[in-house]
Amino acid sequence: MRFSKGNLILILVFVGGIIMPTAILSFLGFRNIQNEMFLAQKNFDENQAAFQKDIEDAINKEQEKIYQETKAASLFLYEQPRSLLEFGNAASFKDVAGIEAIFLYNNESLVYPDISSKHFYNTHDFSAIVASPLEQRLFDAEQDTSHSESLLPRLMKSSSLFETRNEQVLNILGIVRLCYRNKDYNEALKWLKVLESHPHLQGYLHADLTRSVNLLHFEILVKQKKHAEAEDYSLSVLNQFLQSESIEDIPSAKFFFETAFSQILSFEDLSQEKRESFWNLRANFNRQLGYMEILSKYRKNFEELLDNDFTTKEGILYRNDNGITLFKMGYPLLSGNQIVIAKIDEEAYRTRLLEKVKNISQRWKNVPFSIVDERDSILAGSIPDSSSVLSQSRLSEAFAWEFSLYEKDISEIRQESRQRMYLMYGLLLFSLITVIFGSFFMFRFIVQERRLLAMKANFLSSVSHELKTPLTSIKMFAEMMARGRVAKVEKVQEYSGLIGKEATRLENLIGAILNYTRMEHGTGAFKWEKLDFSVCARKVFDAVEDIGVEKGLEFHTRFEPGAYVMGDYTALYSLAQNLIENAIKYTNAPGEITISVYTEEDRAVFSVTDTGVGIDSSEQKNIFNDFYRVGDEMTRSTKGSGLGLAIVKRVAETHKATISLSSKLGKGSTFTVRFKKVD
16 A cells, blocks of 8 residues: 555654654563662662651751740730739730740749749839738737627636637637628638638648638628728738748639739729729739749759759750659850749640641651650550561650651562552553554554545546546537538437436536535535425426436325425435436436435435435445545446435435435335424
8 A cells, every 4th residue: 555645644643743752651660670679679778768857857847837936925024013013014925835834044043933022012103002011900900909898818818718729720710600691791801810820720520721711701791792902901911921031832822812913803984994904913923923833843853953064065954853844944055144944734736736646647657657655655656566676766855755656568569569550550451542543543543544445546537537528529519410411300309308307417517516515614604494395306306307317217206285395405406416427327227216305203304215225234334435436337337426315324424314325236225214294
């Protein structure tokens, strides 16, 4: 088979640009798949190293973030209250997630929290809020004996009533309860003032009664609706507390001030200015008391950590002892002689770090690892049953966390590599199949193109011959008649008939070519209208009936009216003409041709049946192709262009109709076209 120059170039490009690279890539792909096991192990080792680096970087970055947040929070500690009145205007404290308490030192002296009297007690400031000191109130209470003149001397001086001091205290408490129950609040206050004049008296179980007495005193004032006195009393107790030589029983003091300040904030008659002051006072003072409680409880740990010089360049030193974890921060993170000691909230700190570990481990699900604490509790990951440890490292400076990486089971690596191998084999096979099918369709396209070119060449030769033959006959008969060589009238009529017949033949051939060209331009060249196809088919039959009759053929027709379709009249006329003329052309006498137009449900059916030569089954799939004609013998015996059935098929497709063929060689053929019927 000979190929055109364009086809040869296309074949060379296809072979050089697709087949050869595909073959090379397939060869290399098969080699790489064989090394997949080695690559999987290497990839796992690289993933482990990357995973370990990501985990360590995430922990270090999160700890560095905690240091910076702690540093920022320590700047606010310098703005915390230095006198009693400053509590109401203290700056908002910055909490740090994972840090329970922050202590600020400067030149090894505690700056925050420090609630000693030398920092807070200021007589001038205090007088603006409190009417008189607590001692003056207690002195006034002792001088006022109008109601207790008969009871107080007997209770305090008569040993016949109370043998010991503890019994005196217990009985005074009993009197206070009795007065409180009977709502004799003034009498109860007088007895409470007796107890307040002797602080740190012990009651049941040798407990300090000071804050209990203070709280009961405050609540009685609230019961009496003496809100202003209750406010002054709570501040007077605060002042007394701050003036103490030593701070003792911080939990009970914290409970009293929290309760008293919370109740004061619930007073409806409290001014907005006082409400803001007491709000800040409660928040800041209770925080300081909480910090002081921690400081007093772990004073030894703080002192040891404070005395320990830094040995790290980062300015961070950790200490884990007696169930608490502290870290010390100094230069270069802090300037000058500033030191911050922070107590870690282990649960919150651990949660904060493990959240980062969780986020990273989700991206590296195939890497076995574990993180265990000092008690060998698994915090993250899991410990494989039979895998050996590849590496271990300490993960957090705050805790003794052990980070371990484990070897992966060889069977798991094989399974993963096997899955990838199957996937790669599948992709490679798919690419090869694609290339094979592409090559097949490529060569099929080239063969079809070559065949089409051959049919076009045959068409041009045939059309040239078909055009030349009638023109030659017309020219010859016309010249004979023009020169007077034909004298008889019978001959003139005969030659005139031959000229008309050849002219009709020439007209039909040119019409077929024009119709084919029209089909090439698509539906845009059509004029759509509603028409009765039976009328159109009858006109075609009337035009060609004489040709069949002269040939000795017998016609059977059935034209049912009302077979309306939407279409182009010229195109439908051409369809009917080609099918009827083909039946006449390929049917020899004595033969029969049946032409039918009828309706069938929602379809208009056009059928042409002949008893002619028929079409072989091997040829039936090609007869609707452009320029195709059946067999060389038929081509020689019957004239034609090879466009008739191609035009029929294109008209049917354009009108969304179906065309079917039923034929047996030597028995005849039936062509049936079904159009969509319109009302």
